[in-house]
Amino acid sequence: MDDTPHPAHELSTNGVGPWPGDWPDDPRYDPELLRHGDTRNVIDRYRYWSMEAIVADLDQHRHPFHVAIENWQHDMNIGSIVRSANAFTADTVHIIGRRRWNKRGAMVTDRYQHVTHHDDVTGFVGWAREAGLPVIAIDNVPGSVPIETFALPRECVLLFGQEGPGLSAAALDAADAVVEITQFGSTRSINASAAAAIAMHAWVTQHVPFPPR
Incomplete structure (x- = not known):
């Protein structure tokens, strides 16, 4: 298994490690983040989500x-x-x-x-x-x-x-x-x-x- 950190990671003191147990069956989740952990400075709702999925979700409720x-x-x-x-x-x-x-x-x-x-x-x-x-x-x-x-x-x-x-x-x-x-x-x-x-x-x-x- 490749343990190289995901290149999209940002340093954060509130990161989480690899996903424990079976992976969720949801296309919003990023397999690399599930495998290596998520150290990005994002809210808990977006943990392990791909950047594209986060942007798409934000687009649903951006202010005008x-x-x-x-x-x-x-x-x-x-x-x-x-x-x-x-x-x-x-x-x-x-x-x-x-x-x-x-x-x-x-x-x-x-x-x-x-x-x-x-x-x-x-x-x-x-x-x-x-x-x-x-x-x-x-x-x-x-x-x-x-x-x-x-x-x-x-x-x-x-x-x-x-x-x-x-x-x-x-x-x-x-x-x-x-x-x-x-x-x-x-x-x-x-x-x-x-x-x-x-x-x-x-x-x-x-x-x-x-x-x-």
Whole structure:
């Protein structure tokens, strides 16, 4: 028997070993994972499932919001934003500008999250208009509205800029609304990936029903 670890494995402290006993008769399970164990950072529901099966299952209940990120400076935060988009099951992540981005922060979640590319803001906005999706820019610029008081559309694109300079003038001009995350300290801005996670969670609190405790 070949004991070589499965090449799709990711390091995790919550992995499981080879499947004990008879293997399940279910096409979603990956024979290599059943044989060698599953060290990926996935929830228990997806243990031993193939990557394709996980993506197919996620596609059945992705949320109808998208995430877009301008990528002019090879921002290190993009990977972390992709990871958060996966956690909140965003429909798709759109990279605007440079096609290449640092995937380390994604922690392999880009394998399960749909990611697409647009050459520039004009191309991205054209896609959003054709898809009928309003673009909601997240930036603390004059005239922005507190996200805590803003009714986020159920179907929309949350647009984020680069760490430091924020969104480009073209992106702000093209946005249907500009909202900011209210801050109470001395720093002018918060980390871009943290802001993205907050904005996605704000969408969740407005549109995902939770049963009462």
